[in-house]
Amino acid sequence: MKISELSRTTGVPVASIKYFRREGLLPAGRATAATLAEYGDEHVQRLRLIKALTTLGGLSIAATREVLTAVDRADSADGTLKAISYALPVPVAQAPAVDEDEEARAGAAAAADVAGLVAAMDWRIPATSPHVRGLTTALRELRRLDADYRPERLVAYAELARSIARLDLERAAAFEDAPSLAEQAVVVLALSGPMLELLRRLAQEDLVRRRTTFEDSEDVGADAPA
């Protein structure tokens, strides 16, 4: 398959394919001459994966490269899962410190919250996990906003998160023996998040709608404002 055909079958412009090659997301084609290379199904598959991770998963090119590297290094099923999980970007930007003292106090309180949660859930997770750090940052900011961060609520969310994680791993396990395990695992781990977020929004929308049946019936089943 020539690059133009690869472009046609995937819908990705030739220039972008070259860009992904440069960035190391896509292996080079098998060169048949100085100015000609042959691409195969694996390139089609890889391009689809790249598209999914960037457009659906919202990953940057750099993050996508990390994830794909983990995919390519994959050996054992569980090792793959862990590698991918760590390669995925943490969805909370690390804000720099604002005020020394206040920062330290709020940070310590948030860290205690997280530690308490991890203990309550009996999670065996090192304090160095990027996700722990991300959660600590998130709680620190929520605390600053006087938002509701009480441990009981956190635990309630965490329990549900655990149920979801179980579903995720069940889904990934279904591909345990497939050669495409790593790719499927990536899809599961990276794309479940956005999907779940959508489902949560839909559920919210439904619940809110049910509470407001009388005061506005304008857009149930009908239109939406531009």
Place this chain on the structure above:
Amino acid sequence: MKISELSRTTGVPVASIKYFRREGLLPAGRATAATLAEYGDEHVQRLRLIKALTTLGGLSIAATREVLTAVDRADSADGTLKAISYALPVPVAQAPAVDEDEEARAGAAAAADVAGLVAAMDWRIPATSPHVRGLTTALRELRRLDADYRPERLVAYAELARSIARLDLERAAAFEDAPSLAEQAVVVLALSGPMLELLRRLAQEDLVRRRTTFEDSEDVGADAPA
């Protein structure tokens, strides 16, 4: 409070404060002269909210403006929730069509999946909801990747999403009568997502670790102190 003080108490550079003003995220100070304005606590609060939405929530400046506009227009509690819910960006980028025929077929299949899900969940949601469109896009791409998109699994996720949404609304309801309802609602709706994602990752990490107790014990429990 002068702009320099506002900057100091919030940790946001003066230039950024001016930028947020230009972009309409922050109301102007009360002008006391042609080149002097007075800022108050509401500006501090608003800046905190902006920071939270952009860094934690990952919202763009434009999206943040939408959300804040909804906050400012807020009247009834439920109306606010709905407005904010719709102002939040949908976490799935709308990919343009690749192939006419194939696109139409896959799109129709995905749309059917979503319709089935909405029916199964008894959700009262118009088909024009941005979230419905986003979910349709997501399923279309997952389908293209031969991922697991079976209705049973979707329903399982959706049930959990509903439980989470209930927690969200409970949290928001706690502020029903507070003057800061809209702001708290924003925090709940916009920032629960990233937090939940973090919790899900932690739960995944824990589950994976428990399945691999023997092959790597390097980082269970003990860890390098920062």
Place this chain on the structure above:
DNA sequence: CGTAACTCGATACTGTCACTATCTAGCACT
């Protein structure tokens, strides 16, 4: 064989985003 169409890899350019810096004035406090 000739040539038009295609390809490779390198380099340069473009548009968007979120700031950040600079500039011209005009106060305001001492």
Place this chain on the structure above:
DNA sequence: AGTGCTAGATAGTGACAGTATCGAGTTACG
């Protein structure tokens, strides 16, 4: 009166994700 701060406008920056162009080589068709 002078120093320091301010407002608002405009311009510049750096990162990101492509997109476009170019020179040189290749190849399929007539």
